Amino acid sequence: MRGVAALNAPLIGTPDSRAMLETPALVLDxxxxxxxxxxxxxxxxxxxxxxxxxxxxxxxxxxxxxxxxxxxxxxxxxxxxxxxxxxxxxxxxxxxxxxxxxxxxxxxxxxxxxxxxxxxxxxxxxxxxxxxxxxxxxxxxxxxxxxxxxxxxxxxxxxxxxxxxxxxxxxxxxxxxxxxxxxxxxxxxxxxxxxxxxxxxxxxxxxxxxxxxxxxxxxxxxxxxxxxxxxxxxxxxxxxxxxxxxxxxxxxFMDEGYQPVDFHGTETAVFATALFVDVTVVAHSAAGEAITDAGSKSLAIDGPPPRVFRDGVEIGRIEWAGDEFGRVKTAAGHEAPAPGTRLACTVPHCDPTANLHDFIHIVRDGRLVEIWAIEGRGLSD
Structure with a gap:
């Protein structure tokens, strides 16, 4: 393994290890x-x-x-x-x-x-x-x-x-x-x-x-x-x-592009959101907005902006702030999360997002249980 996967591999099996992941990390529930x-x-x-x-x-x-x-x-x-x-x-x-x-x-x-x-x-x-x-x-x-x-x-x-x-x-x-x-x-x-x-x-x-x-x-x-x-x-x-x-x-996986689609004509969700990119707040802008360590190198941007969750609670959306950075646009009633806070982001488009990562971190009940290689990642030939 390499990159964040190598840093995160020792956490496999540790309780609450999702909250300890080095980021940006592609995460599968x-x-x-x-x-x-x-x-x-x-x-x-x-x-x-x-x-x-x-x-x-x-x-x-x-x-x-x-x-x-x-x-x-x-x-x-x-x-x-x-x-x-x-x-x-x-x-x-x-x-x-x-x-x-x-x-x-x-x-x-x-x-x-x-x-x-x-x-x-x-x-x-x-x-x-x-x-x-x-x-x-x-x-x-x-x-x-x-x-x-x-x-x-x-x-x-x-x-x-x-x-x-x-x-x-x-x-x-x-x-x-x-x-x-x-x-x-x-x-x-x-x-x-x-x-x-x-x-x-x-x-x-x-x-x-x-x-x-x-x-x-x-x-x-x-x-x-x-x-x-x-x-x-x-x-x-x-x-x-x-x-x-x-x-x-x-x-x-599901992604934001498919969120509005009424698959079965019931106006209820058919498939659960399973794929996320976990990120860390690394700074605050001069305007007081939380800046994360994941931009367009970690999340494909050809889709609606990701929803952002802190401890399972949706707090807003991500806007792109560059190749390496995202800007958290918090919803009313939520303060900008402090530096060091880990957040989970949905993905705009799952296919190209997966293509940006070498490994998927598999989590169950907040615990990292496995890390799977994405063998075809980047092989767009």
Whole structure:
């Protein structure tokens, strides 16, 4: 270990050790994390649909193993670097959810497949089919392939059934590849706040997907895997039954970006906030505001500002005061905490926040119980 994790490791098992952590420290509440993972696993099982959690959220082999132990189909990854780090850490059923354009990265993926990775990739064009086929053949491997479909996000993927059929035929013609279905990630749906509006957006995306699936089936290329969805749309996807598996990621941690989302139309929280960055007040500004030791190097800033807790009581929000510093904007009735005070901050966006840390400190009932490595941290290649 290194950094604050090395300083904090001797505290493992010590009562009330969370309050003693050197900071900034990425902290995971074990009970909330376990409740979140168990809840979505149970929901997917109750609806007879698979779950392929997305590791872009955590990039951590220990978390991936726990998700697999709860019955996940496999682990989704956004980038080859993340995927290969998890493979080297012992994760085998892995899916790369984004198309790539690098012969060397493709060769590394094919080598991992030859060494035991149960690898699935997505393609959005014929030259990528050919590149994966050539690399797999050279490595003596066979790779499963999904056709990447754009159902409204406007990022990657084919739009029409004819395009999907042409790509599926190209994959099926390669002996080193195996056509297994489609991916359709409705990213534009995930953060729509109101349940009724999110359902309408998801229905529109599903209508585009259904047309593609119908075209593939008519061509004798029915998709056995239909992968997509996410934390924001998970219940809608379970109810619609069009996907065969959901690629939810943020549900394990939760963040401020998802706080306003009414997941189940009940206007009550479905998943608990499990991820925090614990910080220390290091100074007071001339205006008397508490300044902390964590800025944009510790918390991703592409989301609503973090809520701040002192001894479990919410006292305000954090504003950015630089790369290394945060400014506590205390709510009415709360005084600025004194230098040396430790605070817990929610995270604006969990995925990139996890990517800023090498280790997660696991706490239970205020006690540090474990420290887990984030093997894929920083591997955004």
């Amino acid at each position: 074990a009970a909330a994390f376990e409740a979140n993972t168990a809840q979505l696993a149970a929901l997917s099982g109750a609806h007879g649909m698979g779950l392929r959690p997305h590791a872009k959220t955590h990039k951590c082999a220990t978390i991936a193993k726990r998700q697999l132990a709860l019955g996940a189909n496999g682990i989704a990854c956004a980038k080859p670097g993340e995927l290969l780090a998890l493979f080297e850490a012992g994760i085998r059923p892995l899916m790369l959810t984004a198309p790539i354009a690098s012969a060397r990265k493709i060769a590394r993926l094919a080598d991992a497949a030859a060494r035991g990775a149960e690898l699935t990739v997505v393609v959005d064009r014929v030259d990528l089919v050919e590149a994966f086929a050539s690399a797999a053949r050279a490595a003596g491997a066979r790779i499963d392939v999904l056709i990447d479909c754009d159902t409204g996000l406007g990022r990657t993927g084919v739009v029409t059934a004819d395009e999907a059929v042409a790509l599926a035929r190209a994959v099926a013609a390669e002996d080193s590849l195996r056509y297994v279905g489609v991916q359709a990630y409705a990213g534009l749906v995930q953060h729509v706040h109101a349940h009724v509006d999110r359902r309408a957006a998801n229905d529109a995306a599903n209508a585009r997907l259904r047309a593609i699936l119908d075209g593939l089936e008519a061509a004798g290329l029915a998709a056995s895997i239909v992968s997509g969805g996410g934390t924001g749309s998970h219940l809608l996807d379970f109810e619609a039954g069009l996907l065969t598996e959901v690629q939810a990621g943020s549900y394990i």
